[in-house]
Amino acid sequence: MTARRDPWLLRGPGALGGVSLALGEQVGGLVVLFARIIARLLPPRIDRYELVRNLHRMGVKSLPIVVVTALFVGAIMVIQAAPLVTRFNAREIVGWGAGFATLREVGPLLIALMFSGRVGANNTAELGTMTVTSQIDALRALAIDPIAYLVLPRVISMIVMLFVLTVIGDIVAIGGAIVAAKALLDVDPRSFLNSLFVLLNEWDLLTGLIKSLLFGAMIALTSCHFGLSVKGGAPGVGKAVNAAVVAAASGIFILDYFSSFILG
Amino acid sequence: MSALATTGEAVLDVVRDVKDILTMARRTVRVVLRGRVERKAVVEQMHEIGNRSVFFITVTMGFIGMILVFQSALQALRIVPDLTILGSTYGEILIRDIGASIGGMMLATRVGAGIAAEIGSMVVTEQVDALRMCSADPVEYLVAPRFVASVIMTFCLLIWACFVAYITGMLTAHMVFDVNYQTFANFMLVDRGDVIIGLTKCLAYGAAIPIVSAQRGLATFGGSEGVGAATTSAVVSSSLAVIVLQFIISAIGYLIFPG
């Protein structure tokens, strides 16, 4: 049976339809996984050893990269603000200028993206390899529920750890900003912190942290979904990791947008 | 003593990584300068990198534009209840930095993972060994086309990224904060330095991402687990490369063009 080439007028809508179906399939899969995870939360049955192991792995392994990222983010925020500051001679409010962007937006966003790359991709690769080598089937054959045993501890670990790492990252980023402000603009650390604390309120910090919880959930869901639905051996695992990080990044941006509007 | 050893080991790992990447960069550039890159392969890769990323970039940069303008306006209103300079400052920051850098991070994720996964799978299924057996240099056949394609497409994609983010930002400013389109679209603050810095970043990211990811891909070993590890490493390293390059170029840029 030879493939039929549609007339060129139909090709566009056809491709659009195909993309929509594929997108729908993935989104549907995510929703189903989400429902399954919630179902196993009440009553909560978690394997303690898996939970502790994952908390440790995901936290410790990402700490260096989050710290490095945060340092740079802080410094870059100051460099961004630098031309504006010199133009309007607004040295006193550098702290606020760099701070709000970091704590509300850029900090949680970039840390989440790095986390998605480091932990999310790793998780997809692991679950993908287990799927391809029938280890998931082996769990089912032992009458052990893979979602409860494997997925749930990982999801919880990722949400908790991203939150913790965002808090640490925020602190480090402010530190990096202080250093950059002193080096480039000769702004006193105390005046930097002063403008930060005076002009920003707790809600600004809180929005960033709430976002990190949402991002963590998004990364956890996408990485587990793509990992468990791998088909096709080693190349399939690579493709799944690719798809997972792209989906997580898209999801993070979309969530960021809606939460910005809702949280104000 | 063991804390020192661990830190020392980490530093040595980083040094070794950087060295591997620079070696790959040198080999790739050499191949390109000798003109030994196959045009068909480059075009294929341009399609893979460019066309496959357009949708992703458009969506993410569109949202970023909305978020940035929304947040900046909210904060600015706290200090100065006047949004006339919102558009011009936004335009300057976007062109000078954010458009290229956030777009660059997105591409690091999408393109970096793709290149590493593809090359990594080829390593694991022994296709790269087969290439070597035919006296073909993997760098010439696999890495160089992707490098050239990426430099070209990333440049185009990131310019498109700035454009998309600007449009959505302008729409947000108008619809949420009632800023006039003409007031927003004021480019008087954007000068030559901003454009140069922005374009330099586009080129730098376009060059860095394929080299880092291809290096990770070629260093794969160990079956499906190895491919997963290589892809992960490529995403992390490419993103980190973008951040470090952003910092370096921004810092140098500020020193040369402080305006």
Next chain:
Amino acid sequence: MSIRFEHVRKAFGPKEVLKDVGFEVGDGECFFIIGASGVGKSVLIKHLIGLLRPDGGSIYLDGEEVSRLSEKAFYPVRMKCAMVFQNSTLFDSMTCAQNVALPLRKHKNLAMKDALVEAQRRLETVHMGEFADAFPPELGDGMQKRVAIARALTLDPEYVLFDEPTTSLDPVSARRVDQMIRELCDKVGVTSIVVSHDLASIFGIADRIAMLYKGTVRMLGTPEDFRTTDDPVVQQFITGQADGPMEV
């Protein structure tokens, strides 16, 4: 107490793998399912524990029809009927002892420490006691297989399914595994269903054999029946000839 397949059908897309499979396995038997590669042997036994569902027909385990059970309802079935996978499929991230301890912790509610002690004991019965703290990738295929068998036996099942247990093993390890399977049937009273194309195993330890060919059971009988049959397809398989009427 037995296993019965009736008119089982299974297709993957356009490819019909099982067309009309029916046979019965008696209590305590060492039953072999044989056939060429890709004929559907592994597909067939995966139906018994619900990793696959048939498109038609019925499957009975201990008198209970299991082909339409939900995933959750299959759990008690899986505790009665264990499976040893073709590639052993031990969990790479755990030691051998932890692999064996996992089902003990989950189903017999043992604490980690007690489970590890019990796991050590079970590993010793398959002569793998000294490798309790090794990780699966460090072990050879034959050793991984023995650990996988120990893990499958942790829930004291009445039925054990073996998917090509000797396929990637050297002759000595293969015979050891055969011996283990035979002992299970004779001494412990377990009903074993073994999928295999290893002629030495088939004629070494089988009580009865079913040969799958083109989606149905070509022949069902004892090893002696198979050796003395006139059927040319069966003869080609069991004498290992490259040429003959068999279409692969």
